[in-house]
Amino acid sequence: MFPYAPWNIETARAIIAEKQSIPGALLPILHALQEEFGYIDREAEPLIADILNLSRAEIHGVVTFYHDFRHKPAGRHVLKLCRAESCQACGSDALAARAEARLGIAFGATTADGAVTLEPVYCLGLCSVSPSAMLDGKVIGRLDENKLDALLAEADR
Numbered sequence: 001m002f003p004y005a006p007w008n009i010e011t012a013r014a015i016i017a018e019k020q021s022i023p024g025a026l027l028p029i030l031h032a033l034q035e036e037f038g039y040i041d042r043e044a045e046p047l048i049a050d051i052l053n054l055s056r057a058e059i060h061g062v063v064t065f066y067h068d069f070r071h072k073p074a075g076r077h078v079l080k081l082c083r084a085e086s087c088q089a090c091g092s093d094a095l096a097a098r099a100e101a102r103l104g105i106a107f108g109a110t111t112a113d114g115a116v117t118l119e120p121v122y123c124l125g126l127c128s129v130s131p132s133a134m135l136d137g138k139v140i141g142r143l144d145e146n147k148l149d150a151l152l153a154e155a156d157r
Contacts, residue, residue, distance in 0.1 A: 004038030004073060011036065012044050020051050026062060030069055038073040067121065075110040075117040077155035080134040081143075084123040092131035095148050096120075102152050116155045 005011065012033060019029045029048055033040050045059045052059075063069045081087075081096050096107070103111055103118055110117040126132035129141030135151050 005036055007037050007041045007043070009043060009047075012041070012047060016044075016048055016051050025052060026054070026059070030063065030066075034069060039070045042071060067119070075114050077115060077136055078117045078119060078134075079151060079155055080119045080121040080124070081107075082122070082124050082126070082130070082132045083120040084127070086127035087131035090130035092143070095131055095133075095143060095145070098145060098148060099152065102149075116152075 015032045015036060016029050019025050019032055022028050026048065029052075030040055033044055040063050045063065046056050048054070049056045049059045063071070079099065081099060082092060083096070099118060100106055103116055105111055105116075105118055107118055107120045121134065124132045124134055124139055126139060126141045131143045133140045133143050133148070133151065135155060140147060140151065
């Protein structure tokens with residue numbers, strides 16, 4: 001997951017060119033760019049728009065619509081806390097406040113040392129074991145203060 005290659009317009013052009021002929025190429029291009037760089041640089045949006053004959057607004061709309069795409073690199077670890085109704089009903093608001101306080105950041109931010117990015121997610125599909133979280137792609141159900149503290153300690157390594 002980390003580290004990623006530094007943003008490079010030539011590499012971005014090569015990735016876009018490689019994927020442009022795939023039916024529905026936009027999402028594969030965006031995924032490939034994020035896989036390479038860790039984020040979708042704003043400079044990539046007009047490149048993609050030109051090659052796919054779409055507007056910049058369409059590209060930007062897709063990037064901002066899907067919560068997994070980002071415009072800046074994430075930390076070495078990404079902690080996603082579910083903010084959907086089932087998790088809220090089972091105490092996720094208190095856990096979210098605890099995570100923000102322990103990390104010293106708000107949702108959508110990365111710790112100053114680049115260790116952890118804290119993100120909200122609006123359903124991990126684990127409603128029967130709410131509240132839930134995801135750390136670096138690994139899902140965790142029945143999240144409580146002890147499990148959250150363990151996740152934060154793991155992410156702080």
